[in-house]
Amino acid sequence: MRTMKKLVIVLMLLAGIGCLAPAGARAGEITIAAASDLNFALKEIVTDFEKKTGNTVKLSLGSSGNFFAQLSNGAPFDLFFSADIGYPKKLEEAGLAEPGTLYMYAVGRIVVWVPKGSPIDAGSLGIKALQHPSVKKIAIANPKHAPYGRAAVAAMEHFKVYDVVKDKLVLGENISQTAQFIQTGGADIGVIALSLAVAPAMKETGAFWEVPVAAYPKLEQGAVVLKAAKDPKTARAFFDHIKSPEGTAVFKRYGFFVP
Numbered sequence: 001m002r003t004m005k006k007l008v009i010v011l012m013l014l015a016g017i018g019c020l021a022p023a024g025a026r027a028g029e030i031t032i033a034a035a036s037d038l039n040f041a042l043k044e045i046v047t048d049f050e051k052k053t054g055n056t057v058k059l060s061l062g063s064s065g066n067f068f069a070q071l072s073n074g075a076p077f078d079l080f081f082s083a084d085i086g087y088p089k090k091l092e093e094a095g096l097a098e099p100g101t102l103y104m105y106a107v108g109r110i111v112v113w114v115p116k117g118s119p120i121d122a123g124s125l126g127i128k129a130l131q132h133p134s135v136k137k138i139a140i141a142n143p144k145h146a147p148y149g150r151a152a153v154a155a156m157e158h159f160k161v162y163d164v165v166k167d168k169l170v171l172g173e174n175i176s177q178t179a180q181f182i183q184t185g186g187a188d189i190g191v192i193a194l195s196l197a198v199a200p201a202m203k204e205t206g207a208f209w210e211v212p213v214a215a216y217p218k219l220e221q222g223a224v225v226l227k228a229a230k231d232p233k234t235a236r237a238f239f240d241h242i243k244s245p246e247g248t249a250v251f252k253r254y255g256f257f258v259p
Helices: 002-020 042-055 064-072 086-093 122-131 148-159 160-167 175-183 232-243 244-251
Strands: 029-035 056-062 079-082 103-108 110-115 138-141 169-172 190-192 207-210 219-225
Touching: 002 244, 029 042, 029 064, 029 103, 029 207, 029 232, 042 056, 042 190, 042 232, 042 244, 056 110, 064 079, 079 232, 079 244, 086 244, 103 232, 110 122, 110 148, 110 175, 122 148, 122 160, 122 207, 138 148, 138 175, 148 160, 148 190, 148 219, 160 244, 169 175, 175 190, 219 232, 232 244
Parallel strands: 029 056, 029 079, 138 169, 138 190
Antiparallel strands: 079 219, 103 219, 110 190, 110 207
């Protein structure tokens, strides 16, 4: 009986010691809401960060505008990576982001993309590829909430082809879905993010023409630590990793301009 009592006391003491252990001794866990143009680049950075730190990152990809609406209504994320820096700026102005954490991590670019086997030579036709006789559907991201969709419309207006092709547009919920439309035959051609077009999965299955950056508003992409962050320390550590030479090298490799 005495032995049993001693065992109970020891277990209680050990439990108490565990409760008093410093939070820094435990691995952190953060959740990130990110624009879908980061599908390949950010996944690489997350994998490297997890290996180096032992922390865990849960990544959700979607359209920047939709995430902004969710975050404005209290969605539980630690970090927000937007394809339009305007969205995290608004969160900061509304008091929903940690002051001083707003960071422009990259500038995006757009391309006209066609799948392999297409009769369209996007490289030589440029924006005129959208008017090729074989084109029945053109995929772009929904400009109502996707910055890359707004850039696509602006570029078509710049080159004065928008009114000619607007009835052929099919809208993806985000830029990743837009790319899938073209890959799966749901559209014949489309305007997507360069960061997706240069990823191995798409580079091997299609060809593209890069739209001149002067043809659309600058795609300044920004990130912020959110006030609702459950693990702000790990969130800031991830920010530091993004800003490191390793992090910026990944963005450059996927075609982003890095400030």
